[in-house]
Amino acid sequence: VMAEKAGYNHFMQKEIYEQPRAIIDTIRGNYSLENSSVSFPDFNIIKDAVKDLNRIVIVACGTSWHAGLIAKFYIEKFAKMPVEVDIASEFRYRSLVIDEKTLFVAITQSGETADTLSALRVAKKMGAKIMSVCNVVGSSISRESDSVIYTHAGPEIGVASTKAFTTQVISLFMFAMFLGQERKILSRDECGRYLAEVVRLPEVIENVLSKDDLILSLAKQFKDASDFLYLGRNVNFPVALEGALKLKEISYIHAEGYAAGEMKHGPIALIDKTLPVFVLCPKSSVYEKVASNVEEVKTRDGIVIAVVTEGDEGLKDICDYMIEIPDIIEELSVFPTVVATQLFSYHCAHLLGLDVDQPRNLAKSVTVE
Numbered sequence: 001v002m003a004e005k006a007g008y009n010h011f012m013q014k015e016i017y018e019q020p021r022a023i024i025d026t027i028r029g030n031y032s033l034e035n036s037s038v039s040f041p042d043f044n045i046i047k048d049a050v051k052d053l054n055r056i057v058i059v060a061c062g063t064s065w066h067a068g069l070i071a072k073f074y075i076e077k078f079a080k081m082p083v084e085v086d087i088a089s090e091f092r093y094r095s096l097v098i099d100e101k102t103l104f105v106a107i108t109q110s111g112e113t114a115d116t117l118s119a120l121r122v123a124k125k126m127g128a129k130i131m132s133v134c135n136v137v138g139s140s141i142s143r144e145s146d147s148v149i150y151t152h153a154g155p156e157i158g159v160a161s162t163k164a165f166t167t168q169v170i171s172l173f174m175f176a177m178f179l180g181q182e183r184k185i186l187s188r189d190e191c192g193r194y195l196a197e198v199v200r201l202p203e204v205i206e207n208v209l210s211k212d213d214l215i216l217s218l219a220k221q222f223k224d225a226s227d228f229l230y231l232g233r234n235v236n237f238p239v240a241l242e243g244a245l246k247l248k249e250i251s252y253i254h255a256e257g258y259a260a261g262e263m264k265h266g267p268i269a270l271i272d273k274t275l276p277v278f279v280l281c282p283k284s285s286v287y288e289k290v291a292s293n294v295e296e297v298k299t300r301d302g303i304v305i306a307v308v309t310e311g312d313e314g315l316k317d318i319c320d321y322m323i324e325i326p327d328i329i330e331e332l333s334v335f336p337t338v339v340a341t342q343l344f345s346y347h348c349a350h351l352l353g354l355d356v357d358q359p360r361n362l363a364k365s366v367t368v369e
């Protein structure tokens with residue numbers, strides 16, 4: 001078993017470290033990036049339908065749902081199409097507004113999640129075009145889709161999803177650019193500028209992985225906390241949800257992910273000197289807003305661990321701990337921020353002596369509704 005783990009302690013750790021490679025493989029495996037534009041070699045069905053589509057409905061469960069929440073920002077920005085993101089088990093049980101102008105997108109690592117598959121079948125019956133983002137070739141959901149974007153993460157063994165998530169997010173980023181081009185909203189110049197940032201991702205993630213010792217020392221310090229709050233805004237709000245989910249899943253530490261600006265409407269009541277607050281605050285259009293949320297936490301004596309862009313001066317004197325990540329455009333900052341949260345959760349669980357790859361009560365793929 002040690003051999004399969006290639007020297008890592010756990011599959012999850014190995015999979016966290018594989019992300020730079022997995023992202024490169026996913027880009028190479030799906031898209032051609034010629035002349036500052038994105039094209040999908042095998043994407044005719046959706047391509048023909050692009051001009052007739054007026055709405056996108058994304059459905060998924062767990063970590064894949066978080067990828068969907070991020071994709072909404074990408075598609076609205078690049079393609080100016082309305083996007084709804086739903087939890088698969090919620091999707092079916094209400095009056096759906098779906099027709100043949102709807103593109104239904106299922107996001108699923110396994111391609112076998114029962115709730116997601118059932119949602120897909122309902123949408124298909126109502127006439128929607130079906131696309132999926134999936135990591136397993138030949139899985140049920142990929143077989144029932146009109147078009148599939150395969151993530152090339154390779155097998156993911158750890159129950160807590162890591163490389164499947166980041167490859168889903170890059171797939172959806174590229175898909176959003178593709179839609180933007182087809183709909184003549186994203187210019188070639190803009191597309192070229194975004195692609196230049198995309199190709200930096202492996203190196204940006206490597207940089208975060210090189211901060212592993214720092215993150216381990218933070219885990220040593222906080223692994224015995226009973227509660228955690230994760231805060232982020234905009235694209236980093238779903239990362240706050242994902243960071244909290246990961247900590248719950250493998251460390252069994254109660255954690256809540258919240259939109260930073262919404263903190264004052266509830267969770268602020270929980271803040272005292274024992275509560276660690278993990279804040280995702282890279283350079284962004286909402287940086288000042290998140291920074292002021294950090295001050296609100298500090299005023300109430302909360303402990304702040306902030307993920308910030310290298311060279312950030314603004315938060316230095318307010319935060320208790322900082323994890324610096326390389327500068328990258330806001331849309332893609334979710335990659336370095338999520339990797340920091342993955343490493344943190346991993347180390348907490350490992351230090352607590354828990355079964356990182358097989359956490360209690362959880363299954364890698366949930367095939368019952």
Ligand code: G6P
Nearest residue numbers: 062063064108109110113161363
């Ligand atoms: C399970 C796994 C999660 C995963 C979710 C959705 O709960 O433990 O890691 O995010 O299912 O799985 P899928 O295969 O559809 O992405």
